[in-house]
Structure formats: structure tokens, C-alpha cells
Amino acid sequence: MFEVFHSCGLFAADLTHQVHPSNDVPLVLKVLGLLVVGAPAVLFATLGIASLLRSKPLSERVIARCIQTGILTGLTAAIAMLGLMLLWNDTQIPIELGSWVHMENPAEHYHYHFIFKFEFDRLSVPFVILTFVLCGTIGAFANRYMHRERGFNRFFVLLSLFVVGMVTTSLAGTVETLFSGWELVGLSSALLVAFFHERPAPASNGLHVWIIYRVSDAALLMASVALHHMKGEGDFDGFLAGEWPMGRTLLEPNQAFFVGLLLLIAAMGKSAMIPFSGWLPRAMEGPTPSSAVFYGALSVHLGAFLLLRFSPILEQSLIVRILIVVVGLSTALFATFAGTVQTDIKSALSFASMSQVGLIFAEIGLGCYYLALVHILGHGCLRTLQFLRAPTLLYDYRTMEDAIGERLPKFSGMWQGKTSERVRTWYYRLALERGYMDAYLKESIVRPVLSALRKCDDFEHRWTRMLGGTVIEKKPSSEASSAFEELL
Amino acid sequence: MNELHLPWLEVSVLVALFGAVWVSCVRDQFTVSRYSLLFNSIVLATTVGAWIDYEFINPAGVIPSDAQDYWNPLTKLLGRPIFVIDPLSSPLLSLVALLYFLVSLTTLSTKVRRFSFAWTLFSEAIVLATFCCEDPWLIIGLLAAGTIQPYIELRMRGKNTGVYVKHMALFVLLLVIGQLFVDYEGRDKQVHTLWAIIPLLIAIFIRCGIAPFHCWVSDLFEHATFGTSLLVAMPLVGAYAAIRLVLPIAPDWVLRTIGVLSLMTAVYAAGIALVQTDARRFFCYLFLSHSSLVLVGLEAVNAISLTGALCVWMATSVSLGGFGLTLRALEARRGRLSLTNYQGLYDHTPALAVLFMITGLASVGFPGTFGFIGTEMLVDGTVEAFPYVGVAVVITSALNGIAVVHAYFQLFTGTRHRSMVSLEIGQRERFAVVSLTALIFIGGLVPQYHVSSRHRAADRILRARSAVASGTVSGEETAAPNHH
Numbered sequence: 001m002f003e004v005f006h007s008c009g010l011f012a013a014d015l016t017h018q019v020h021p022s023n024d025v026p027l028v029l030k031v032l033g034l035l036v037v038g039a040p041a042v043l044f045a046t047l048g049i050a051s052l053l054r055s056k057p058l059s060e061r062v063i064a065r066c067i068q069t070g071i072l073t074g075l076t077a078a079i080a081m082l083g084l085m086l087l088w089n090d091t092q093i094p095i096e097l098g099s100w101v102h103m104e105n106p107a108e109h110y111h112y113h114f115i116f117k118f119e120f121d122r123l124s125v126p127f128v129i130l131t132f133v134l135c136g137t138i139g140a141f142a143n144r145y146m147h148r149e150r151g152f153n154r155f156f157v158l159l160s161l162f163v164v165g166m167v168t169t170s171l172a173g174t175v176e177t178l179f180s181g182w183e184l185v186g187l188s189s190a191l192l193v194a195f196f197h198e199r200p201a202p203a204s205n206g207l208h209v210w211i212i213y214r215v216s217d218a219a220l221l222m223a224s225v226a227l228h229h230m231k232g233e234g235d236f237d238g239f240l241a242g243e244w245p246m247g248r249t250l251l252e253p254n255q256a257f258f259v260g261l262l263l264l265i266a267a268m269g270k271s272a273m274i275p276f277s278g279w280l281p282r283a284m285e286g287p288t289p290s291s292a293v294f295y296g297a298l299s300v301h302l303g304a305f306l307l308l309r310f311s312p313i314l315e316q317s318l319i320v321r322i323l324i325v326v327v328g329l330s331t332a333l334f335a336t337f338a339g340t341v342q343t344d345i346k347s348a349l350s351f352a353s354m355s356q357v358g359l360i361f362a363e364i365g366l367g368c369y370y371l372a373l374v375h376i377l378g379h380g381c382l383r384t385l386q387f388l389r390a391p392t393l394l395y396d397y398r399t400m401e402d403a404i405g406e407r408l409p410k411f412s413g414m415w416q417g418k419t420s421e422r423v424r425t426w427y428y429r430l431a432l433e434r435g436y437m438d439a440y441l442k443e444s445i446v447r448p449v450l451s452a453l454r455k456c457d458d459f460e461h462r463w464t465r466m467l468g469g470t471v472i473e474k475k476p477s478s479e480a481s482s483a484f485e486e487l488l
Numbered sequence: 489m490n491e492l493h494l495p496w497l498e499v500s501v502l503v504a505l506f507g508a509v510w511v512s513c514v515r516d517q518f519t520v521s522r523y524s525l526l527f528n529s530i531v532l533a534t535t536v537g538a539w540i541d542y543e544f545i546n547p548a549g550v551i552p553s554d555a556q557d558y559w560n561p562l563t564k565l566l567g568r569p570i571f572v573i574d575p576l577s578s579p580l581l582s583l584v585a586l587l588y589f590l591v592s593l594t595t596l597s598t599k600v601r602r603f604s605f606a607w608t609l610f611s612e613a614i615v616l617a618t619f620c621c622e623d624p625w626l627i628i629g630l631l632a633a634g635t636i637q638p639y640i641e642l643r644m645r646g647k648n649t650g651v652y653v654k655h656m657a658l659f660v661l662l663l664v665i666g667q668l669f670v671d672y673e674g675r676d677k678q679v680h681t682l683w684a685i686i687p688l689l690i691a692i693f694i695r696c697g698i699a700p701f702h703c704w705v706s707d708l709f710e711h712a713t714f715g716t717s718l719l720v721a722m723p724l725v726g727a728y729a730a731i732r733l734v735l736p737i738a739p740d741w742v743l744r745t746i747g748v749l750s751l752m753t754a755v756y757a758a759g760i761a762l763v764q765t766d767a768r769r770f771f772c773y774l775f776l777s778h779s780s781l782v783l784v785g786l787e788a789v790n791a792i793s794l795t796g797a798l799c800v801w802m803a804t805s806v807s808l809g810g811f812g813l814t815l816r817a818l819e820a821r822r823g824r825l826s827l828t829n830y831q832g833l834y835d836h837t838p839a840l841a842v843l844f845m846i847t848g849l850a851s852v853g854f855p856g857t858f859g860f861i862g863t864e865m866l867v868d869g870t871v872e873a874f875p876y877v878g879v880a881v882v883i884t885s886a887l888n889g890i891a892v893v894h895a896y897f898q899l900f901t902g903t904r905h906r907s908m909v910s911l912e913i914g915q916r917e918r919f920a921v922v923s924l925t926a927l928i929f930i931g932g933l934v935p936q937y938h939v940s941s942r943h944r945a946a947d948r949i950l951r952a953r954s955a956v957a958s959g960t961v962s963g964e965e966t967a968a969p970n971h972h
Contacts, residue, residue, distance in 0.1 A: 456760060467703065468707065
């Protein structure tokens, strides 16, 4: 596959290629670029505004048509863009949508700008095509899978928001644009995990996912602010010189270490690396199509994408690269270990995804960027297929069992007979509890923080009552939010 | 001083006052509600007129100056300008009028007997007059008058007024003491002593709800009507008082200290919002966290943070205003909302659920919404001023985001309970919150005009402070420009 890309010239570093300055992009490329970005945005706006203003949601048929049109338009434009880039041997096409905010005062020598810029290059184009292909497939699948489901409209509004987020993140040419897309992906993911509103578990798990994503968002925002602070702008050109992946960073080594560390934390949260891995199996509470596209294929790879995008910064800091490899390999080992004891197919697949993403992290840490990108593309497609096949696979198993008249044979495992029952039970429990990592995080961080905050709140109650000269009522200690309690 | 083309400011204040007197004479509460809405609409139209007129006489690129009413009868009567409009107050007046209009509009027929429209119009006149004033003593007088309406409402509802009265009495007293010292030392003096600054500072802390002076806000939210509490909190009158009374006279080190204290309050309130079990108190702490963030930006006194703070001010008022109206609409249907159990309201009111989420996330600066650019600038500017402490702004934003989504799940998910009547959003409420949502997205997707306008206001404030810079006690430079 690698050779194929090479022969196409898309990944060829040695061929002569051109990089367009942003104001010199041919009109046709600009139009295609706008279509790639604009189609999902229009799709989301259409579904969102209709939901907000109409008392009854759009019909399933109309929603399906909208999804089909929006995603096909974006996909066609992205493929056309790729074709023209190959044809004209262009490897980097920046498309600026102008300055979103521009503020300056020449007398005081300061300026602040916020550019809305997208970049089509060797990294973003394959990723955005993968996004469109998988979201289109999921859209078509979910159209039948979610038929007559009460939240049909809500599902597709959130799916379209997810596509907007993914496309914005993939094509971002500034760190602020990337951050915008990153947050949209997080929100749509958390809301889809809590899709089945009636049960408390999905809401609690949705909140769990959201909390981890907020930690990840905070790290990315800090990295963005740090880059602004260091280089005065969030445009990638300000701190990354040259094309991906051969570019270099304009940051000093200590700056690169600091920013790289923040980027690593952001990526770890988004890609469910340890110790943040607890959210991934919880995210399986959502509908199967969203689990497939979010946690099997796209969303879970976003952390790896972030590291790939900023790989020149990582190159500058050996410590960060070592950390990436360590985090990746540890997660891969942990996920393989925990995945062996999962009893439901979606959880098993989620751990399989986690182990693959861990390996992708390790590849990035080792500097194999093309390998990591190809790994993402292949893994995303395979895992989506597995997730979509999962519900019918169980049906097929049942059919096979009916046909042969007995249960399918179970594999006893290689450790049976080699280790004692006690040791096996111990390992089994360790794997089942996911290394007690979630429990440790909750006991060591979440519970003490919440407890301290509740004490402060109690104190405020007493203080207010005292100031008001009223009787101090004791607040019932059992009164606490059910979402947090379930989380704990 | 420039003149507007019509006496917009005086008309808006007088219409609100006249409306208050008029509706207080009407007995039927439904008629009162309709008249009140009419007066609110006229006030909204005049304040928008004032804003457009001001922008017309001070186009972009021109250094903006203050403007007073055409004819200015009050100036002629009192011999000095009373009501003036400047880059800071021009959009704020419309914002205040919009909030009052929307609160009146969304007061359901079941609640009109409990909500005092006459006093609300009176308080609207007071707040508008405050935002039109630049004279310190007049501002202090109006701030003191603004404390009356919530007090009367608490009394009428038979609630304990102890917490509110103690805080407000101290607030007014400290304002008077501080300003007396300012006058004693001479208003022309560039840097005043701590005797003048500290009382004013504490007064501002009380009005803005900076810890540990914030308990009156949660008490008010618990005991007054939600509408009144929203109107007391949302226009951020305390921040306006800080700009007019403290910013021009305080040295840099004092401002930085306030900035750090405000930042601590922002994080603390965001944390406390997470553990609230009552929706009103949750909203109150969310608001306190945001208002503290605005103060952080104001006190960092550099152009980026100040512009960011002014943007966040507008965004907070609009988005948290919408968020509050959504909560109020939910309360009108279900009574006081508890956050201890899943309420399962989504299927009853999907439109309110969506609006809750949009307005809540807009308040925490979610991308594409009104608050996004402001929050980014605020973070950037604060990091310039307080390099490491500025990170707390990011933490605050993260915590507030968690609190909003947590409240969403508590209120809208869970087992659906059957209801004998429809709980779906009403036409008036839909209009109100959809208007605010439209503002949130327009402000988020096309932010340039808003940012430029706030930048001009920030420039004015910094120029006023440049006099302080030259005579700073500690000798440090003020308003160091950001080199972006």
C-alpha cells in the first residue's frame, strides 16, 4: 500500500512538487475546498435549524436524503481535490477563509488575529476522505438500524455535528480551528453515548466521557495558548515550517517539550490511552452505528492524528517521543489483557481498538509517521466493519448452533493447566476491573475533590443561614447528584 | 461632546419610569403584563436607536467620543452632562433592555401574580440610568437605588432579608466611604491612597459576588423570583461600577491582586456549581464563575484581556440570560428543580433541552458561539498578565463545561413520567430563547463587529488609565501592550 501511495506521488518526498501560498490557490481548488468544509456545515445547519424551529422533526426519508447529499458532496469534492493534487503534483494547499477576527493598534504595537484556515496536505486529505467514507457508510446503515427509533432525528443531528467536527479538525490550518473541531467531536460523542435517555447508565457514562474530553480539551487549549504566547499566532506556519511530515518546528527544544507534553495529554484523553482509558468501554452504551464510527474508527484516532499533525514539534523533544512510545505500548498491553475477559462483543471490540491505537501511538513515537497514517486508515475501516457486523454475528452464531445442534466449541485458553486456579482468578479479576485504574482515579482524585467541594457548600449554607439569623438546618448528607454517584 | 440625533437615553429611562408608575395603577395582573411588555418594547427600541445613532456618529476608524442626548434637557436643567453614551455603554444599554423585555415576555400567565412588573420597570430605569452615567456620585446613588427592588420583593414574599440587607448596606456604605476619600484626596489626583481604593474595591467585590462576599447572590437566587434574580445578576452592574469607579484610580498592583482573587473565585464557583443539588443554586454559581472571569479580564489591564473581558461580558449576559430563561421555563412547569435525580424531561420539552444545551455551552465559550472568541482572548490576555495563574481560566472553563452537561443529563435524561398537560415550550418562550440563540450563533460566527466595538471600548478605558501609569505608586508600567 505504501508503494502505491509512493507511486501516486502523494507521499513522495523526492518528487518535485509545489506548495501554494494561500493567496495563489487556483479557483477550482478553492471551490472544492469550500465544498469539502461547507457541505457538512450546511448539512448540520439544515438538520439543526429544522429541529429547533419545527414542532415536528423532519421525516426519516428527508433526513436520510440530507445526510446522503451532504456527505456525498463532501466526499466527491475531497476525492476531486485529491485527484487534482495528484495531477498537478500539489502537496499542500492552504485555503484561507479570511480573518475571523482582526484587531490591532499600530500605535501600541499589538495585534490579534484569528484566521479561519484549512490545509489540504498528505495528512489531512486521506483522513478527511476516511471521515466521509465511514460517516457515509454509517449514515446509510443507521438509516435502517435506527428506523422508527424515537431519537432518529437526534441521532442524525449529532452525526452531522460529528462530521463537521471531524472535517474541521482534519483540515485545520490553525490551532484555533483545530480546537473548534476537536470540541465539536467531543460534544457529539458524549451526547451520543447518552443517546438512550431513559436509562441512567448511558447518561452517567456520557458524563464520564465528557469529563475526560474536557480534560483533553483543557490540555489542547493550554497548548494553543502556549503557542500563541511563544509565536504570537496560532497559524501552523508560525511554528511549523515545511510540509508534513518532513517539516520542522520553529520552537526551541524546551518550548517543544512543554507544548509536546500538553499535546500528548490532549491526545491521550481523546484516544483513550491509559490512565484515561476507562471511558472507551463505557462509550459502548451508545447506539452501535455511533460506537462504530466514533470509538472504533474516527474519534478514537483523533489523538493520534493530533500527534501526527504536530509531529515536527515532537521531533524536537526526545523525552516526549519516549513518553509517547511508553504510553502507547502500555495501553496496547493493557487493552489486550483487559480485552481477553470481555463478555460482550462491543466491549471486546473497544479494547481491540484501544490496543491498535496504542500501537499507532508507539509508531508515532518512533517516527514512523506514514506507517501510523496507513495503520489509522486500515484500522478505521476494519473496525467499522466489525462493529457493524457485530449485531448480526450473534444472530449467525445462533443459527450455526441451531444447525449443529449444540453449542459452538469454546477455547480454554493457553494458560489453562499451566497456572493455578487462584492465580488465574486473580488475573481474571484484574483484567475485568481494567487494572483498577478507574477505581484508583475515582478514589484518589474525584471523590476527595467532590467531598471537599461539598464541605465548602455545606459551610456556605451555614454561613448564609447565620448571616440571615435563621435556624441552621442540617443538610441531609445523602443528598448528592445521582449522575456523580453512579460515576463513583 | 457629540450629540445624538434624538434624546434616546432620557426617553428610554423616562419611558421605563413612566411605565412603572402606569402599571402600578392597574389592578388586573394580565393587563399589567401586557402594558409592561409594551413599555419594555418601547425601551428596547429606544436603546437600540441610541446604539445605532451612536455608531452612526462614531463610525469605525474614528476615535470614539462620548455623546449626549439631542436637546439634553437634563443637562440644561442641572448644568452638567448627566446621561452620556460611550463605546462601553452603547451596546450594554440595548442588552439590558433586551434582558428585561425577554424576562417580561416569558413570564407565564401562571406566574404573573407573583412577579412585580411595576418594580421590574422601575429597576430597568435604574439600571439603564446607571449605564448612562459617568459621574461617580450619580453612579453610587443609582447603585444604591438598584438595591431597593430585590429587597421589596423579598419582603413581599415573606422571605428572610437579613443576608441581602447586610451585604447591600455594607456595599453602599463602602462605596460612599471610598468616594468620600477620593473626593477628599482630589479627583484630579492620578493615584489614590488605599484608604480610598480598598473600600471601593470591597464594595465592588460584594456587588460582583467575589468570594467571600458572594453569599447574598445565592441567597437571592434561592428566595427571590427567578426573573428578578436574573435581572439583578445578568447585566453585571458590578463590573460596570468597577470600570467607572476603580479602574481609573487604582494602581496596577492592586488590580493584579483583584485579578488573582477573582480568578480564585471563578475556579471555586465553578467547582461549587458541580456539586449543587438545586438548579437555581447551580445557575447562581455558574453565573458567579463567569462574572468573576469578566473581572479577571478587566483587572489584567492589557488590551487583549480587556477586550476579551468585555466580549465575555456581553456573551455571558446573552448566553447565561438564555440559559436562565430556559431554567425558568422549566421551573414554571415542574416547580423547583432538583439535580439529585434524573428528571427525564427531554421527551416532554425537547426544544427546551436543545436550548438549554446551546445556551449553556455558549456561556462556557464553546466554538461557534458568542463566547468563543471572547474566552480565547481572555485566556490569552490573562496568560500575558499572570503567566501561570492564567491557566486557571482554562480550568474554570473546563469545570463550567462539565457542570452544564451534568445539569443537562440530570434534568433531561432518565425515566419519562406521564404528564396530564403538555409541558412543551410556549410560543413566547420559543421566540425569546430562539432570539437569544440566534444572537449567540450570529455573534459566534461573525464576531468581527462585536470584537471591534469592544476593542474600541477597551482602548478608551486603557487611555483613561494611562494617566495612572505615569504616576503609579510602584512605578511599574500599566497596560503593557501585547506583542502578538
